[in-house]
Amino acid sequence: MLYRTAHLLLVALLTMSLPSWAIAEDVDLLDEMSTPDSAEIAASISPLTSRISRIDIPPPVRLEVSPPRSLRAEVEDEDQTTITLSADVLFAFDEDVLNARSERIVRAIADNELMDTVGAIHVIGHTDSIGDDAYNQGLSERRAAAVASALRDVLGTSREIEEDGRSFHEPVAENTLPNGDDNPEGRAQNRRVDIIFANE
Secondary structure, three states: OOHHHHHHHHHHHHHHHHHHHHOOOOOOOHHOEEEEEHHHHHHHHHHHHHHHHOOOOOOOOOOOOOOOOOOOEEOOOOOOEEEEEEHHOOOOOOOOOHHHHHHHHHHHHHEEEEOOOOOEEEEEEEEEOOHHHHOOOHHHHHHHHHHHHHHHHOOOOOEEEEEEEEOOOHHHHHHOOOOOOEEEHHHHHEEEEEEEEEEE
């Protein structure tokens, strides 16, 4: 069918484009080919157009982009203030070392918000519920120690800074959904480091 259609279109184009003297002479190409009429050309193309009309074009894929997680949250009550830092912002996955950007964040908190405070500062690390308790306890302690070390770089070693890890035992959100499925957003909130200090 494709060959026949191309054949007919070629003949039609040659017929329209050749000068009259070429048509009048005995040209082998035109002698061998019959000139199609418009109805024959339309009939030849019709199966192709119907086939093209049946091509299914899939809808565009919509990418779901999660909103960026908040770096910190601050809660102040009558006696103390708690600054909560997202562990996903401070640390790479399953790591306990602050990168240069994370160190600047922690040092800025020390310089701007802790310098004039009195009393002990408590740094507490938390994890989500993925993995066993022993592993998460160690990870939460190491992350708390990393943040405490960055605070000491600004506040000095004489400032009392206590560090501790709580593994996954003090969640602020559910690690799983009511039906038992994983809750990634809840686990992300639980991966955190708290800096707690007394109000003046």
